[in-house]
Amino acid sequence: MIASPDRTPLPREFFDRPVLDVAPDLLGRILVRTTPDGPIALRLTEVEAYDGADDPGSHAYRGRTARNDVMFGPPGHVYVYFTYGMWFCMNLVCGPEGKASAVLLRAGEIIEGAELARTRRLSARNDKELAKGPARLATALGVDRSLNGTDACTSGDTPMKVLAGTPVPRDQVRNGPRTGVAGEGGNGDIHPWRFWSANDPTVSPYRAHVPRRRRS
DNA sequence: CAGCGGATATTCT
DNA sequence: GAATATCCGCTGA
Numbered sequence: 001m002i003a004s005p006d007r008t009p010l011p012r013e014f015f016d017r018p019v020l021d022v023a024p025d026l027l028g029r030i031l032v033r034t035t036p037d038g039p040i041a042l043r044l045t046e047v048e049a050y051d052g053a054d055d056p057g058s059h060a061y062r063g064r065t066a067r068n069d070v071m072f073g074p075p076g077h078v079y080v081y082f083t084y085g086m087w088f089c090m091n092l093v094c095g096p097e098g099k100a101s102a103v104l105l106r107a108g109e110i111i112e113g114a115e116l117a118r119t120r121r122l123s124a125r126n127d128k129e130l131a132k133g134p135a136r137l138a139t140a141l142g143v144d145r146s147l148n149g150t151d152a153c154t155s156g157d158t159p160m161k162v163l164a165g166t167p168v169p170r171d172q173v174r175n176g177p178r179t180g181v182a183g184e185g186g187n188g189d190i191h192p193w194r195f196w197s198a199n200d201p202t203v204s205p206y207r208a209h210v211p212r213r214r215r216s
Numbered sequence: 217c218a219g220c221g222g223a224t225a226t227t228c229t
Numbered sequence: 230g231a232a233t234a235t236c237c238g239c240t241g242a
Contacts, residue, residue: 048234057234059227067226084235085224091234104234123237135235180234211232212221 005030005043006164012153014162015075019094019101023049024175024195026092026103027168030111032161033141040113040141042131043165044105045200048178049193050091052100057181057191060100069149071100076153078160080138080145087135090143092152092162106134106179106194109202117141133204168197182209 010029015022024047031042050058052071059068059081070079071093079091079102091102108131110117117130117140124130131137138144143160152160177184178194196203 050234059234062228065227081234082225083233085222085226086237087223087235089234106234133236139236178234182233207235209233 003166005166008164009153009155010076010162010164012074012076015092015094015153016096017094019049019051019099019103020193022092022094023047023103023193024170024173025167026105026162027173027195027197028166030163030165031105031108031141032163033113033143034157034159034161035116035142037142038113038116040117041111042108042137042141043111044108045168046107046194046196046203048104048106049094049191049195050102050104051191051193052095055101055191056183057178058100058102064100068100071102072098073149076151078143078147078150078152080143080148082145083135088138088144089134090138090141090147104134105137107132107196107202107204108137109200110140128201132202136204172198174198176206177208179204179207180209182211184209 029044033040052060060071074097077093091104093102095101110130121130121140131140175192175195177190184190
């Protein structure tokens with residue numbers, strides 16, 4: 001039989017470790033988003049690690065800016081960025097304060113509040129697509145800039161929490177190149193820091209990085 | 217299914 | 230000006 005998921009919140013110490021240890025350990029954990037419209041819970045199935053100033057793919061690679069400020073702060077906080085002029089993506093800050101590493105939450109399975117998630121994801125053709133992709137995940141959970149810097153490790157009525165859930169066993173964790181990152185998948189300088197749960201239908205398809213062409 | 221154009225914030229050049 | 234941790238709707242096989 002399957003044990004029920006552990007609803008205990010993950011402590012800050014969970015996130016205060018090297019990001020490459022935290023990222024695979026996040027698979028199977030449960031994100032709980034509390035909104036005025038109701039709660040939504042999501043089981044994480046796909047993540048990507050970004051390792052601070054040493055990582056050319058990281059927002060923190062070229063130093064601290066207004067956008068990436070939260071990455072340099074304490075672990076267990078939510079980093080939200082806006083990209084391509086349209087979409088929000090959500091990360092969890094890892095490692096000690098100042099390290100500026102974080103895990104991008106790329107996909108998951110909605111396990112509670114699917115009715116509410118569907119109202120935010122009208123283009124989803126089925127429930128497996130509700131959070132299949134980082135911007136879709138943020139949209140389904142109602143994540144926007146107002147959550148940037150939020151502490152996901154405090155008790156009480158917080159907008160975002162991370163529960164222990166049922167971690168994906170290590171032999172079910174797969175990893176490969178990060179999606180959509182320049183310099184990966186083509187030039188030999190690959191950081192295989194995308195982690196996902198094997199054979200899970202909510203994992204997003206891999207897309208190699210393709211530079212956008214300038215519009216005429 | 218693959219391919220591509222549009223949306224247009226943020227950062228760097 | 231150009232690239233980017235993306236997604237959607239359209240076109241054509």
